[in-house]
Amino acid sequence: MLPGCSADEAESVADKFEESKTVVDELGLYKGKVKIVSNDDPAEEIMLLWGIQQPIYSKPNAFVRQSSLQLHLDACGRSLSILQSPSSLGVPGVTGSVMWDSGVVLGKFIEHATETGTLHFQGKKVVELGAGCGLVGCIAALLGAHVVLTDLPDRLRLLKKNVEDNLYGNVRGSAVVTELTWGNNLDPDLCCPSPDYVLGSDVIYGEDAVVDLLETLSDLCGAQTTVILAGELRNDAILEYFLEAAIKDFVVGSIDQQQWHPDYRSQRVVIYILVKK
Template sequence: MMTETTELGIEDDGENSTAVMGSYGSAVWPVYDAAAEILVLWAINQPSMRKHNFFVRQSSHSLSIDACGHLLSILQSPSSMGTPGVTGAVMWDSGVVLAKFMEHAVDCKRLVLMGKNVVELGSGCGLVGCVAALLGAHVILTDLHDRLKLLKKNVDVNVGVLGNARGSARVMELTWGDDLSTEFVAPLPDFVVGSDVIYSEDAVTDLLQTLSQLSGSHTTIFLAGELRNDAVLECFLEAALGEFQIGHIDQTQWHPEFRSHRVIIAASPKLEKLVLKELLNCKVPA
């Protein structure tokens, strides 16, 4: 027999439970324990045995990808990868997976981005934010000051010059952990998105502070990342579970052509305000 918990929309079949959380219109699997989730992710996906950079070519100066009825051209700067601490100069699989997940979720009517306010954290080359704008959202793409030049080029090339984008995109500087200006919080965004933003234990506190500042009672967060370091991801999950409700989205809900054993995606709301964080698991198509 299935029972329902009203606050989270949880259905329990006796062995497993799913929940409808935030603005994502399909059931997710709640995550309660960080260490247990890490064991499951690494056991099932075995990321060290999977192909790295399945969807991207980081040695190329651009990445072409079909999205939202357009052929997008995402400019990259491979030479910048030699600079310590610089990761946003090229695309990673997690960004491609998250962008195509959003497009697929909109097409399947699990997600509505038309007219919504979106903030992208750690935008890098900006594919995720550009796709969100093409899906009708009003997007603020953010990164550190020295990453903005390439980001602005990609927004201009892929959103600004199309003229028929249903949404809008603008680029702003943002350092995690800093107090946010009114452009970010008045009003608070409907969605916060980010790919490959969970990469360092040192950055977890600042990242969560910014996520908390951006989150209201209606905010849904989607995060995607490479399965590289289990300690870093466990550190993030442990800290996030104190403030956010985290759930796992089944792989069958991903874009069928853009899945990877090396990538996870997360989405979520605050516990006290029921904002949403869901953990999304992707798998390579056969």
């Protein structure tokens, strides 16, 4: 709950703040309700996320076992088997060698949104940033998208292996893996034409990373691009820094958990939609 507030008082504050937010029926290619984060309320957005959702009291890694060599998940009529490298977690700065809840939540969200008609991936160009183990990009390809999964050069071997092992036989879309360092010049194939969607999970960490991420998003996105980012609520200051920087160039909105896959919701995760202003 909010500091210094009872549960009832916190709920009342939250309700008043939620009522004050602009809600739109769609944003970009997402045809569902989105709560807009205005230029004036990133700090309040963060305060209420931590005060109401109380992520520190929710179970971490509810949908993943990071000590396991494989993550098994049913999606799009298939049983996906995602290889992990738990030993790599001991290397400073390496987090993409295992799955995190935000990746599972995002993957199941786009599957559920496709089933309900709020997202359409068939024939769309998709770029996944910080693809890690590749679950989200694989699901997007199974939904019919032409996906480019990107990550740092030293992460590509595991990523390629997961794409090859899970996208076999009759796949509605396609997937390729390529390296991308945020903040560097983009390969023309990534941004020409602009992707329909840019996806990312657990990509908001550290101020330097935020600056490079937003530079890449700005270069990558066209007027018709819809960005969908899922993040784990770990560091309130970094998320606030991201929102304050992002709303300068993007319309940013949050998606209520009621629109997520009913079996894959977490108080430790948030999903944002961004489109260029």
